[in-house]
Amino acid sequence: MSITNSAPASATxxxxxxxxxxxxxxxxxxxxxxxxxxxxxxxxHPILVHYTISLTSxxxxxxxxxxxxxxxxxxxxxxxxxxxGVIATVATLATGVASRLGLDIGEGEARSYLRLHxxxxxxxxxxxxxxxxxxxxxxxxxxxxxxxxxxxLAVTVAVxxxxxxxxxxxxxxxxxxxxxxxxxxxxxxxxxxxPRLPGAVSNRAPLREGAR
Amino acid sequence: MTSFLGWSGFQWIDVLAxxxxxxxxxxxxxxxxxxxxxxxxxYLPFASGVxxxxxxxxTMLAPRxxxxxxxxxxxxxxxxVAGVIGAGYHHYFGITSKPGGYGxxxxxxxxxxxxxxxxxxxxxxxxxxxxxxxxxxxxxxxxIPLRLAALCVVAAxxxxxxxxxxxxHYRGAFNNPLMYAxxxxxxxxxxxxxxxxxxxxxxxxLAVAVLCWATLLVGFVGLGMHLRGFDRMMGGLRVALPNxxxxxxxxxxALFAGFAAAGLATLYLL
Numbered sequence: 001m002s003i004t005n006s007a008p009a010s011a012t013x014x015x016x017x018x019x020x021x022x023x024x025x026x027x028x029x030x031x032x033x034x035x036x037x038x039x040x041x042x043x044x045h046p047i048l049v050h051y052t053i054s055l056t057s058x059x060x061x062x063x064x065x066x067x068x069x070x071x072x073x074x075x076x077x078x079x080x081x082x083x084x085g086v087i088a089t090v091a092t093l094a095t096g097v098a099s100r101l102g103l104d105i106g107e108g109e110a111r112s113y114l115r116l117h118x119x120x121x122x123x124x125x126x127x128x129x130x131x132x133x134x135x136x137x138x139x140x141x142x143x144x145x146x147x148x149x150x151x152x153l154a155v156t157v158a159v160x161x162x163x164x165x166x167x168x169x170x171x172x173x174x175x176x177x178x179x180x181x182x183x184x185x186x187x188x189x190x191x192x193x194x195p196r197l198p199g200a201v202s203n204r205a206p207l208r209e210g211a212r
Numbered sequence: 213m214t215s216f217l218g219w220s221g222f223q224w225i226d227v228l229a230x231x232x233x234x235x236x237x238x239x240x241x242x243x244x245x246x247x248x249x250x251x252x253x254x255y256l257p258f259a260s261g262v263x264x265x266x267x268x269x270x271t272m273l274a275p276r277x278x279x280x281x282x283x284x285x286x287x288x289x290x291x292x293v294a295g296v297i298g299a300g301y302h303h304y305f306g307i308t309s310k311p312g313g314y315g316x317x318x319x320x321x322x323x324x325x326x327x328x329x330x331x332x333x334x335x336x337x338x339x340x341x342x343x344x345x346x347x348x349x350x351x352x353x354x355x356i357p358l359r360l361a362a363l364c365v366v367a368a369x370x371x372x373x374x375x376x377x378x379x380x381h382y383r384g385a386f387n388n389p390l391m392y393a394x395x396x397x398x399x400x401x402x403x404x405x406x407x408x409x410x411x412x413x414x415x416x417x418l419a420v421a422v423l424c425w426a427t428l429l430v431g432f433v434g435l436g437m438h439l440r441g442f443d444r445m446m447g448g449l450r451v452a453l454p455n456x457x458x459x460x461x462x463x464x465x466a467l468f469a470g471f472a473a474a475g476l477a478t479l480y481l482l
Contacts, residue, residue, distance in 0.1 A: 097439075100449045111448070119440040126432020126469065130425060136217055 045095040045177075049167065052092045055085035056128065056160055059135075060153050063145050070144070079139040082153075086132045089125050096121055103177055110174035117166040124163050127156040214481055221481025222346030223275055225362065225474055226284065229340040230268030232470040233291070235463040236332050237261040243325070246457045253301055257333055260294040263287040264340050275347050285344035291337025298330025322383040328376040332467055335369040339474055346482070359482040360409060366475040367405040370398040370427065373467055380461070390437055397426045398468055405475065417479070424475040431469025438465055 028034050059082035066074035100118065105111055131153050138145055170176040216224060237258055244254040267284040274280050306325030307317065321327055342362050345353045353361050377394040384391060401423035408416045441460040442449050449455065456462060 097449070100443075101452055102450075104450055105448070111443070114448075115440045115443050118443055119436040122436035122439065123429075123433045126429050126435075129432070130428060140217065 045092065045099045046171065048088060048092040048095055049164065051088035052085055053160060053164055055081045055088060056153075057157060059085060060150070060157050063135075063150060063153065067145055067147075067150065075144065076139070078145075079135055082128075082132050082135050086128055089128055093121055093125055099177055105174075105176060110170065110176065113166050113169050113174070114176070117163065117170060120159065120163040120166065124156065124159045127152075127159060131156050216477075216481055220347075221477050222343045222358075223272070224477040224481060225339050226268050226271045226275075226343035226347070228470055228474045228477065229288070229336050229343060230265050230272070232332075232336045232339075232467060233261045233264040233268065235466050235470065236336055237265075238463045239329065239461050240333075242456060242462060243329070247325075251301070251305070253297070256294050257298060257330065260287070260291045260333060260337070264291050264336060268340060271343065271347065278348075281344045281348045284340050285348075288337040288340030288344060291340065292334045293337075295330045295332070295334025295337060298333065299327065301325075302327050302330055321379050326376055326380070326461075328372045329464075331372055332369070335365055335372075335471070338365045359478055362474065362478040362482065363405050363409060366471050366478065367402040367409075369471045370402040370405075370468070370475075373464075373471070374398045374402070377464070384460070388437065390433065393430045394434060394465070394468060397423060397430045398472070401427045401472065401475070421476070421479055424472045424479070427472035428469045428476070431465050431467070431472060434465025434468065435463075438462060 028037055059078045062074045062078035062081060065071065066078060096118075100114070103114075105114060131149070134149055134152065135145070138149065171178055214221070219227075240257040240261070244257075247254070249255065264284075264287045267280070267287040270277075270280045271284050302325035306327060307314065307320045310316070310320050310324060312319070339362070342353060342358055342365070346358050350358070352358055356364075374394055381391040381394070386392060401420065404416060404420040404423050407413075408420050438460040439449075442452075442455050442462075445451075445455045445459055447455060
């Protein structure tokens with residue numbers, strides 16, 4: 001019988017080091033631990049961007065269909081989705097800045113994407129606000145939207161797409177605010193390759209073997 | 213007078229004054245924190261700005277209450293005076309008392325207290341006063357019609373902000389072509405507003421509207437570029453405090469957007 005598996009040895013260890021906290025294994029075993037593990041700054045941004053994207057895109061689609069079909073209900077839906085999109089985008093911007101404050105990212109290609117993402121965010125919000133004011137005036141006057149308005153909103157959606165693409169690159173190619181969130185990786189050096197998760201199958205290895 | 217989303221033009225100007233008081237206070241705090249609040253008067257913009265903000269919020273909630281409008285008028289007036297006093301302080305401590313004095317004028321205006329920045333608080337206060345007077349039913353302030361007064365405040369502020377941006381972007385060596393933007397569109401918008409005041413021609417009105425919309429967008433683009441500017445520095449916003457203290461002015465570009473919006477509210481709603 002080894003010493004490490006014996007009950008008296010464990011008891012001695014506890015008795016010798018009563019001040020030491022139990023080791024953090026990364027496994028959550030209580031509701032309090034689950035609540036403590038929540039970090040609201042970063043994870044909210046990727047949630048809220050979907051509201052901005054969906055509401056703004058839906059507004060363009062509703063207005064386009066409303067214009068083509070002369071459907072007043074679709075036009076009203078377009079105004080309300082755009083108004084909600086502006087409100088959602090305020091929260092999206094705030095959580096985006098909060099995400100950046102906690103993101104440890106060195107100089108390089110990923111940082112260039114990040115800078116583009118940061119510059120485009122308020123630019124998109126300005127365009128969205130301007131088109132929302134324009135749309136509100138049309139809605140207030142009970143007028144149908146014109147092609148100039150639709151073109152302006154389409155340009156705004158195009159900027160939003162570029163913004164979403166740069167954000168997607170940051171997360172899915174560079175792992176921004178993803179890798180750092182794994183509790184198991186807390187002692188990993190930033191330049192080290194990411195460790196494989198237990199039981200996970202790498203996508204790359206079978207492909208390379210197949211190619212040979 | 214027309215309304216927009218249920219609010220009159222003066223109510224929108226009040227909202228903009230409240231928002232811009234926050235923007236002014238953010239940049240004032242960064243600058244004054246950087247200098248360590250060495251002079252007690254450096255707390256003045258916060259006392260004045262918070263007073264304008266509270267009055268502005270109260271006016272949003274109760275735009276017909278006499279005492280609320282009176283408080284907005286008084287706090288707006290205090291902000292105007294506080295901004296002028298601040299400009300005097302910035303001039304003395306930023307230029308006159310510095311080694312070399314006026315002989316090193318360009319260096320001092322680039323690297324020390326921004327000489328025109330406190331006047332943004334005055335402009336916000338002036339907008340608050342105009343909103344208070346308009347909501348109280350007055351037709352003018354100091355004998356000037358309210359619409360004309362609002363346009364003059366917007367034009368003067370855009371010119372001043374462009375001059376301040378020119379100084380600081382010159383310090384930044386115009387390292388990005390977009391740094392020329394605040395020297396073009398807002399200046400043209402201010403010139404067009406002055407042209408509108410003089411000529412009142414329809415095509416000038418159209419030009420003012422287009423240029424104010426463009427200035428509003430320039431403000432948001434500037435906000436994004438300043439965020440990008442923080443991230444060009446070592447560590448970016450991950451090392452937030454030192455980079456925000458030493459980087460570009462955080463909320464200054466948004467003031468272009470705010471005053472352009474005030475110009476548009478004046479054009480369309482007053």
